[in-house]
Amino acid sequence: MDALRDEPVSVDVEHGLFVLRTPNSIYALRIGEDGSPRHVYWGEPLDVAELREWRSPSHSSFEADPAPDELPIETGARFGPAGLRVRFADGVRGAQWRYVGHEIEDGVLRIKLEDRFYPLACELVYRVRRDSDVIERWTEVRHTGADDPADPDSTANIAPEPIVVEHCDSASWTLPKQADYRLSHLVGGWGSETQLQRDRLPVAETVLVSRRGTTSHHANPWLALDAGDADETSGQVWSAALAWSGSWRIAVHRDPVGRVTFTGGYGHEAQTFRIEPSERVVTPIFAGLYNGDGFGGTSRAWHEYARRHVLPHPEEDRPVLYNSWEAMGFDLTEAKQLELAGLAARTGVELFVVDDGWFGARRDDHAGLGDWTTYPGAFPNGLKPLADEVHRLGMRFGLWVEPEMVNADSDLFRAHPEWVVHAPTRQATELRNQLLLNLARADVAAWVYDTLDRLVRENDVDFFKWDMNRPFTEAAWPGAPDPDRLWAVAVRNVYGIIDRLREAHPGLRIEGCSSGGGRIDLGMLARVDQVWTSDNTDPVDRIEIQAGYGQVYPAAAMAAWASDSPSPITFRETPLRFRFHVAMAGALGIGGNLTVWSEAELAEAAGLVAEYKEVRGLVQRGVAYRIQTADGVSGVHYAAPDDSEHAVLVWRPTMRFAHEPAPVPLPGLRAGARYRDLFWGVTYSGEVLRERGLELGLPAGDYASRLIRLVRVAE
Numbered sequence: 001m002d003a004l005r006d007e008p009v010s011v012d013v014e015h016g017l018f019v020l021r022t023p024n025s026i027y028a029l030r031i032g033e034d035g036s037p038r039h040v041y042w043g044e045p046l047d048v049a050e051l052r053e054w055r056s057p058s059h060s061s062f063e064a065d066p067a068p069d070e071l072p073i074e075t076g077a078r079f080g081p082a083g084l085r086v087r088f089a090d091g092v093r094g095a096q097w098r099y100v101g102h103e104i105e106d107g108v109l110r111i112k113l114e115d116r117f118y119p120l121a122c123e124l125v126y127r128v129r130r131d132s133d134v135i136e137r138w139t140e141v142r143h144t145g146a147d148d149p150a151d152p153d154s155t156a157n158i159a160p161e162p163i164v165v166e167h168c169d170s171a172s173w174t175l176p177k178q179a180d181y182r183l184s185h186l187v188g189g190w191g192s193e194t195q196l197q198r199d200r201l202p203v204a205e206t207v208l209v210s211r212r213g214t215t216s217h218h219a220n221p222w223l224a225l226d227a228g229d230a231d232e233t234s235g236q237v238w239s240a241a242l243a244w245s246g247s248w249r250i251a252v253h254r255d256p257v258g259r260v261t262f263t264g265g266y267g268h269e270a271q272t273f274r275i276e277p278s279e280r281v282v283t284p285i286f287a288g289l290y291n292g293d294g295f296g297g298t299s300r301a302w303h304e305y306a307r308r309h310v311l312p313h314p315e316e317d318r319p320v321l322y323n324s325w326e327a328m329g330f331d332l333t334e335a336k337q338l339e340l341a342g343l344a345a346r347t348g349v350e351l352f353v354v355d356d357g358w359f360g361a362r363r364d365d366h367a368g369l370g371d372w373t374t375y376p377g378a379f380p381n382g383l384k385p386l387a388d389e390v391h392r393l394g395m396r397f398g399l400w401v402e403p404e405m406v407n408a409d410s411d412l413f414r415a416h417p418e419w420v421v422h423a424p425t426r427q428a429t430e431l432r433n434q435l436l437l438n439l440a441r442a443d444v445a446a447w448v449y450d451t452l453d454r455l456v457r458e459n460d461v462d463f464f465k466w467d468m469n470r471p472f473t474e475a476a477w478p479g480a481p482d483p484d485r486l487w488a489v490a491v492r493n494v495y496g497i498i499d500r501l502r503e504a505h506p507g508l509r510i511e512g513c514s515s516g517g518g519r520i521d522l523g524m525l526a527r528v529d530q531v532w533t534s535d536n537t538d539p540v541d542r543i544e545i546q547a548g549y550g551q552v553y554p555a556a557a558m559a560a561w562a563s564d565s566p567s568p569i570t571f572r573e574t575p576l577r578f579r580f581h582v583a584m585a586g587a588l589g590i591g592g593n594l595t596v597w598s599e600a601e602l603a604e605a606a607g608l609v610a611e612y613k614e615v616r617g618l619v620q621r622g623v624a625y626r627i628q629t630a631d632g633v634s635g636v637h638y639a640a641p642d643d644s645e646h647a648v649l650v651w652r653p654t655m656r657f658a659h660e661p662a663p664v665p666l667p668g669l670r671a672g673a674r675y676r677d678l679f680w681g682v683t684y685s686g687e688v689l690r691e692r693g694l695e696l697g698l699p700a701g702d703y704a705s706r707l708i709r710l711v712r713v714a715e
Contacts, residue, residue: 083169089161119145137171145277169265170286193517194548213472243522246491318587325355327593348609353398370412398463423476556620558586581705663693
């Protein structure tokens with residue numbers, strides 16, 4: 001039997017071929033004649049024997065080796081976007097590799113390279129798992145100048161001057177040649193995050209980027225490519241997602257002869273940093289996925305990967321929360337919070353969160369940020385009495401914090417003006433009247449951790465809503481030997497603070513927020529339990545926002561609120577039922593002013609919360625199938641992995657006169673099974689529901705919605 005056939009990672013030494021296998025795909029590379037790792041294949045499974053002699057055809061005598069690089073460099077006949085750009089002390093640019101070996105352990109392949117002359121080593125790292133088609137990749141670069149050379153000809157004998165790294169991507173990916181190409185990615189802005197964009201890929205370089213120091217509202221570090229023929233249920237799709245919560249860049253290159261590659265990683269152009277002897281740089285994961293079941297199958301594969309290998313506590317039900325912001329704004333008092341807590345408990349809420357305004361001199365957004373002590377005018381005895389009452393009511397207690405920021409009008413800034421990100425010769429930009437703390441500084445990071453740790457301990461805090469409301473501007477670090485490191489080190493220190501908090505407080509749960517959905521990525525999802533998808537809680541707008549989010553990220557981590565009508569963002573009026581049904585597609589929360597809801601509305605909300613809890617496990621851990629019809633109906637079908645039960649949420653914002661929507665096919669059901677609608681008591685065959693579809697039975701009029709529950713019945 002072929003030794004390469006069954007192992008997740010294997011190597012054919014004779015042919016210089018490395019093969020990575022996932023349950024439904026294969027990835028192959030080899031070392032080129034110039035010592036550089038070269039891509040061979042990525043796609044559906046095939047016989048490895050076919051790959052042994054596979055070589056890219058030569059397109060031009062001006063290309064020394066047309067096989068695409070696993071990480072493009074600047075030397076040789078390479079003219080596309082480079083994944084690694086380095087400059088040595090003598091002014092020479094670019095690497096020239098020699099292959100020095102590899103390691104394979106526990107599904108991880110390390111390709112080891114050294115520069116032929118300079119003290120630079122590089123490892124290209126690949127990780128595959130037997131339960132996922134996602135391939136994780138990252139790059140590790142090391143300055144070897146201070147190594148003790150066993151070989152007298154070692155590059156380490158060269159004077160150990162610093163090496164300037166102008167850019168270091170995590171990975172580059174190459175597609176098999178297609179007749180055409182289409183690019184899918186997510187765009188948006190504040191209040192309109194994660195809008196799916198799908199266009200033909202031009203013959204050019206297409207750059208997706210954030211230069212903001214955060215993931216960004218305007219772009220997300222995920223993309224998908226297909227031949228233009230994939231749909232929701234069929235077709236080959238290649239996609240990738242970067243696990244990084246700061247600035248990032250992905251460059252897609254379609255060359256004139258029809259080859260498509262893309263390279264991506266952290267940082268954006270003009271960010272350079274120096275590595276000293278013995279220093280190592282490890283990039284974030286840039287994960288790739290091939291799927292042959294269309295955009296729906298691709299999304300489901302990403303969701304399952306996130307649940308199994310990214311999210312903390314994926315087995316837990318995300319609690320139904322109430323957040324006080326839309327009810328009170330900055331007008332917080334203990335009495336008002338207690339009233340809201342009582343009403344929230346009546347509706348079935350499990351987590352009560354006090355939002356902005358509880359601390360310092362925080363009567364509006366001009367002052368107090370950074371002073372994380374309770375405002376005595378609102379809470380004369382501190383937060384502990386409120387936390388105790390929330391716990392007595394059977395709910396967990398949460399607090400909004402924005403620990404990465406500071407107002408100029410604050411005790412913290414007056415004590416430590418040097419702690420902010422600033423350039424002494426430039427006018428500081430204030431956004432939302434606040435400045436950015438320099439989390440790259442060890443003393444600032446230590447202060448943030450100690451502050452949050454104290455809040456948890458003194459107030460029995462169960463949950464933080466961690467906000468981050470502004471991007472980097474005037475991003476200087478006076479006095480630092482390598483100031484451009486600020487961009488990356490600040491993000492890594494945020495990660496470190498969250499990791500330490502969770503270790504010190506195992507019961508603490510965290511929601512990530514950045515003016516809504518400005519910091520949604522796999523790097524943040526590895527550390528928080530859910531993310532705030534958008535400040536826009538209008539349910540009509542949320543349908544599109546949530547659909548884009550769900551292209552790659554799972555419902556369990558998608559915080560969604562049922563809020564007041566009219567919407568505080570769009571002023572659109574919608575029924576309570578519709579607002580809840582849209583929010584029930586993720587981790588349900590309530591954000592309205594419960595003190596003005598009628599008794600009938602409170603009772604209806606309590607019923608809807610109870611209904612959500614019955615299907616919560618399906619929504620948060622089920623297999624998701626998107627619904628989109630020509631009738632303006634959209635929704636999500638959540639299927640239990642064992643097919644025992646199903647929840648279908650459908651929404652129709654507007655209705656055409658005398659026009660009933662057609663039945664909706666449910667491909668997530670099994671053809672040989674039978675299912676009962678728990679509301680109507682009707683039993684259907686799986687064939688009928690898969691092919692003809694389910695009659696939705698939506699109420700008449702605009703803003704119609706329904707939760708449909710199906711259970712599999714014995715034959």
